[in-house]
Amino acid sequence: MERRRFLKQAAAAAAGVSALSACGGGADRQRGGPAVQTRKQVRWRLASSYPRSLDTIFGVSEMLAKLTEQMSDGQFKIRVYPPGEIVPGLQVMDAVHQGTVQVGHTASYYYTGKHPAFAFDTSMPFGLTSRQQMAWLSEAGGADLLAPLFADFKIVPFAAGNTGAQMGGWFKREINSAAELEGLKMRIPGVGGEVMSRMGATVQVLAGGDIYPALERGAIDATEWIGPHDDEKLGFHKVAKYYYYPGFWEPGPSLTFMVNKQAWEGLPATFKAIFEAASQAASARMQAQYDALNPLALGRLKKAGVEFRAFGADVLAAARGSSEALLSEHAAKDATYRKIYTHWSKFRSETFAWFNMAEQSYAQFAFRGSSSTTK
Numbered sequence: 336m337e338r339r340r341f342l343k344q345a346a347a348a349a350a351g352v353s354a355l356s357a358c359g360g361g362a363d364r365q366r367g368g369p370a371v372q373t374r375k376q377v378r379w380r381l382a383s384s385y386p387r388s389l390d391t392i393f394g395v396s397e398m399l400a401k402l403t404e405q406m407s408d409g410q411f412k413i414r415v416y417p418p419g420e421i422v423p424g425l426q427v428m429d430a431v432h433q434g435t436v437q438v439g440h441t442a443s444y445y446y447t448g449k450h451p452a453f454a455f456d457t458s459m460p461f462g463l464t465s466r467q468q469m470a471w472l473s474e475a476g477g478a479d480l481l482a483p484l485f486a487d488f489k490i491v492p493f494a495a496g497n498t499g500a501q502m503g504g505w506f507k508r509e510i511n512s513a514a515e516l517e518g519l520k521m522r523i524p525g526v527g528g529e530v531m532s533r534m535g536a537t538v539q540v541l542a543g544g545d546i547y548p549a550l551e552r553g554a555i556d557a558t559e560w561i562g563p564h565d566d567e568k569l570g571f572h573k574v575a576k577y578y579y580y581p582g583f584w585e586p587g588p589s590l591t592f593m594v595n596k597q598a599w600e601g602l603p604a605t606f607k608a609i610f611e612a613a614s615q616a617a618s619a620r621m622q623a624q625y626d627a628l629n630p631l632a633l634g635r636l637k638k639a640g641v642e643f644r645a646f647g648a649d650v651l652a653a654a655r656g657s658s659e660a661l662l663s664e665h666a667a668k669d670a671t672y673r674k675i676y677t678h679w680s681k682f683r684s685e686t687f688a689w690f691n692m693a694e695q696s697y698a699q700f701a702f703r704g705s706s707s708t709t710k
Contacts, residue, residue: 375410381415381439382422382431383440384425389543398613398616427439431595447525447526451669456481456492462586464587489595491594491595494592495614496589496622499587499622502562502580503581504578507576509644510650513650517536518536518537522539522550541558546558547571561625562625563629563632563633
């Protein structure tokens with residue numbers, strides 16, 4: 336099954352809604368028409384990796400639930416749970432695999448311990464932007480390559496949003512060279528964490544709700560999260576002075592609705608189409624919300640006295656070298672990883688050439704007039 340084909344699935348869902356409306360009419364109720372079987376009531380539970388306080392990222396799950404209920408005329412309902420109410424935030428995939436919940440909202444790169452190639456479903460250091468990531472997954476064959484990997488865990492994946500390019504995180508002290516990363520205690524998951532570890536940092540993986548207290552009490556010296564809107568909500572600017580950019584490890588991270596395979600196969604065809612269309616709509620809205628809200632939060636953080644810093648060229652160069660070496664090593668060890676990495680690398684090279692010509696040439700001229708955040 337191909338993910339993220341919004342127009343096709345939206346059309347299918349619209350047809351499904353029409354069928355539901357037809358079977359709900361008085362004449363059909365009296366006759367017991369053939370479409371009545373599609374009115375099977377379904378109740379699912381969704382476990383999210385993200386706290387309710389993060390309205391944008393948690394809101395993707397809430398929007399999915401709202402749209403699914405509306406399009407099914409109330410017959411397909413999903414109840415959303417934040418981390419800790421059913422399972423901790425970093426155990427969402429396990430809960431879906433085991434059937435504890437029917438669906439989870441999470442980032443696949445949290446689970447690279449199960450297989451390192453799961454990171455391709457989210458983001459890679461110096462990898463694809465949000466648009467490029469969606470193109471690779473939905474149109475260039477990336478999702479098809481990843482599908483067997485999810486199937487090994489009895490999971491069917493769907494689009495669940497993208498934050499766009501992220502910030503480089505909050506630091507209690509300045510980082511003026513790659514050497515100053517040595518011994519730094521930093522919260523950072525996925526391949527980005529592996530890269531930072533190779534550069535000398537002591538890496539921890541913490542769920543969103545656990546980061547602030549760890550930073551406040553000094554258990555960590557730095558953390559990455561998302562961007563101005565969410566980072567401001569979590570209050571990182573109150574306990575860390577320096578806000579670095581860019582988040583080279585997450586240039587366009589996509590999130591995933593992981594659906595239990597048995598639960599998915601038990602859905603009527605109409606409900607499947609509704610779920611797919613709802614996931615696409617929620618996913619698209621998340622990116623738009625971040626693009627609208629991050630600039631406002633950035634302005635507030637500037638007024639609050641946050642000191643913005645760009646990672647130095649030596650930090651970025653060292654990080655890119657470590658990243659490329661790491662990906663090549665994984666590819667050499669595992670055939671599944673190698674197959675996905677080879678396909679992804681070719682696409683990255685081609686899309687970078689196009690974006691460099693069209694997007695970057697425009698951005699270099701047009702964005703230059705905006706106010707600077709550097710020293």
